[in-house]
Structure formats: C-alpha cells, structure tokens
Amino acid sequence: MSFDIENYFKDQGKNNVILFYKGNVDSDVINHVLDTVEDKLVQGNEQSRLRKKVYNVLVESLQNLYHHVDKVPPDFDDQTSEKFGMLTVQKVDMGYKIITGNFVHAENVGKLEEKIKRINRSSHEEIKELYKFILNHQRISAKGGGGLGLVDIARKTGNKLEYTFREYNDEYSFFCLNILVDDRDHV
Numbered sequence: 001m002s003f004d005i006e007n008y009f010k011d012q013g014k015n016n017v018i019l020f021y022k023g024n025v026d027s028d029v030i031n032h033v034l035d036t037v038e039d040k041l042v043q044g045n046e047q048s049r050l051r052k053k054v055y056n057v058l059v060e061s062l063q064n065l066y067h068h069v070d071k072v073p074p075d076f077d078d079q080t081s082e083k084f085g086m087l088t089v090q091k092v093d094m095g096y097k098i099i100t101g102n103f104v105h106a107e108n109v110g111k112l113e114e115k116i117k118r119i120n121r122s123s124h125e126e127i128k129e130l131y132k133f134i135l136n137h138q139r140i141s142a143k144g145g146g147g148l149g150l151v152d153i154a155r156k157t158g159n160k161l162e163y164t165f166r167e168y169n170d171e172y173s174f175f176c177l178n179i180l181v182d183d184r185d186h187v
Helices: 005-012 027-043 048-068 106-121 124-137 149-157
Strands: 017-024 084-092 095-105 162-167 172-182
Touching: 017 027, 027 048, 048 084, 048 095, 048 149, 048 172, 095 106, 106 149, 106 162, 106 172, 124 149, 149 172
Parallel strands: none
Antiparallel strands: 017 084, 084 095, 095 172, 162 172
C-alpha cells in the first residue's frame, strides 16, 4: 500500500466537520446521511437556499458513490463493504465542502479524469448545454447512470471540481472529489 487512505481523507477536512462517514454505501446509509446533514443544516440556522443546494449536491455525490465505486482492493482492510466510500461534509467560510472518496480501477482513471477536465474547461453556459444534451441523449450505463452526475454538480455549484487520484497499488487508485457548495447563484 502506497499511502494511508483514512489519514489522507481525514486531513482533507480537518476543521468544522459536520459529518464524516466511511464504509459501505447503500440506500440506508444514503438516507441516514441525507437526514443527518439536513438536520445539522437546520440546527445551524443555515439559509434555506444554501441548505437546498447542499442537499441536492450531496444527493448527486452519494449517488455517484453508490453507482460508480469499484470493489475494494484485495489487500484493503475493509473487505465487508460491497461499495466502499468515504464522505466528509465540512462547513467552510464560503459555504460547505463535500468531499467523497472511493476506489477506481487504474484502467478507469484516465477516462474519469478526462471527463472532469472537460467539465472544468467548460463555461457555465457550456455546462448547462452539456447537461441538456445528456438529458436528451442519455443512454443508461451498466452502472445505472447516464453520466449526468458530475455535470449536474458543476452546474448546481458553478465551481470547478477539485479532485485527486492517489495510487493505491498497480491496479487501483483512490479518487477524492472535493466540491465547494456556496450561496452564489449558478443554476
């Protein structure tokens, strides 16, 4: 193992964490995470518009984890999780950061990175057009999605998608996606 995933992930969201989760991502976990974060945003008297935006981006992020995670490497500590993922929701000055992490087969890294780079190169108008195009021409993939998730996150936040791929071993990388959700208008 080339690095410690848990410590790396925790370092990404050291301060003002309102939720940290690691383990199997299934429908019960998704519902619990959404309810917990919504409750914490309400308790923190967060404005309604930002609460809704955080909730919507969190839904997309969790769906990405649920639909697109690859199995864990054989030498990873947690072999009980069919769909292992990590999630941090953190309060920051400008809003909230949603940080997700999951394993990706090395052969899939290039394709995923190119997709994110394409999104990040696009203007907000281009992202809106890409979103409409995918909605109208979407084919459901073997993993259940039509490729809309990352585009929708960029569309809703208006921010670039920050990401890293950390090589775990020759066959796997650990993918971290760091999303800023602020209260600026973007949609």
